[in-house]
Amino acid sequence: MNRTVQKSLPPTTSVLRHLRSSPTHEAPASLLPAVLRRVGLGDLYWQLDSPVGAVFIAASRAGISMVSRARSREDFERSFERLRGRPISRATSRPPAAVRILMKNLAGRDRGKLRFDLRGVSEFERAVLMKALEIPGGEVRPYSWIAREIGHPEAVRAVGTALGKNPVPLLIPCHRVVRADGTIGNYSLGGSRVKRTLLEVEGVEPEIIEQLAARGIRYLGNEKERYYCYPTCGGTKSLVDSNHVPFHNGREAVAAGYRPCKACRPAA
């Protein structure tokens, strides 16, 4: 390199300054959704009929991530992306068989086949939801039952809050959890009327539970077998069974020589 050429070259510092200040390009908004979809981590959703009308059901690779009622697909997509912070798109495939069957028959036994994507749900909330999942169709349990079962007997109110935030109502049957006084209680998917409808669809007789509760009756005892249960344990058959013995609480039942049912595990 001769002297004259070198002299005419721009200084290195100036070149470096221009290199360093060259514009950066922000990734387009379409990049993340495309990547997640391609690796199978994007959520997909279906619109399905349910006993409470049309619902949107979202699922990721990890499992069902949201069940919601929304006015339109756009509303659902927007609320999903806002709440979950990740992209969603409409599924072109059919929903999983277990979901289809459950939407037709909420009291069905296919819940065990479902996986749920509960990212962002706290440990406590997860424990509450998993416990609610154990309540069979056609039965109800009070909030205090869940609190006791998950080892936080004092956290009845927190159980209510956790159920209110259930991201996958219907599929995790939080509608089967009612107040100890027998009233139906709130429901995130459309208030107590919807909850009542769901229970009726599943074969629970809300009036009978309410009547028992109004008389202060929490448990029913089986006279022959000498155990006591929640009134809906094993379905409504115990409700129409004339041999049942009413109890106001567990102490009363135990004092009368009854033991708690192993299936519904009432308070002692």
Next chain:
Amino acid sequence: MPQEHALEAALARDLEGCFERMVREYQDRLYSFAHRLAGNPQDAEEIAQDAFVRAYRALKTYPAERIRALSLKAWLYQITLNVARNRMRAKRHAVVSIDERDGDGHAAWEPEDSPENRPDSRFERGRRRADIATLVAGLPERYRSALILRYMEGLRLEEVASVLKQPLGTVKSNVHRAVNALREALSASRRFPAAKEVIS
């Protein structure tokens, strides 16, 4: 950098749960890098997409120990660079053809059968449009990647060496030569208005 290692540890623990965070954290960097390599947004997006998908598939097969030991940033740059190189090779996308389409819609790499596509006139057009990105894109591959990574992406020399899988000395000398080549190119394009703006 502790933050990066936190992400590596998180990926090792729960890849599916943390992959999205990784994409969010690196998407601007990798897209920008791909844009600099490819010179246009369409290719840049596809390169960045492919790079993340490849990264995910690789991470799926790695044992947790290996993920934890990764130097994520350099590793992701390396994947992006490989994707871009393969793609350009496949498209016979010559390094100099940064302006893929001319005003008349001819791809820059189309056969030189018409007067306006003869190499000399193409070169003139390129020079008239010269800005720093165009000039960088015109550098030989071995200089270009090193220069982009070092000065436009701001990687440390050791990181550049790791991305390019080259000895530190080679990287240093390629970066140095790249800067000189760029100075030459800038000097040559000085007489053209577009280039004057950048070196003023």
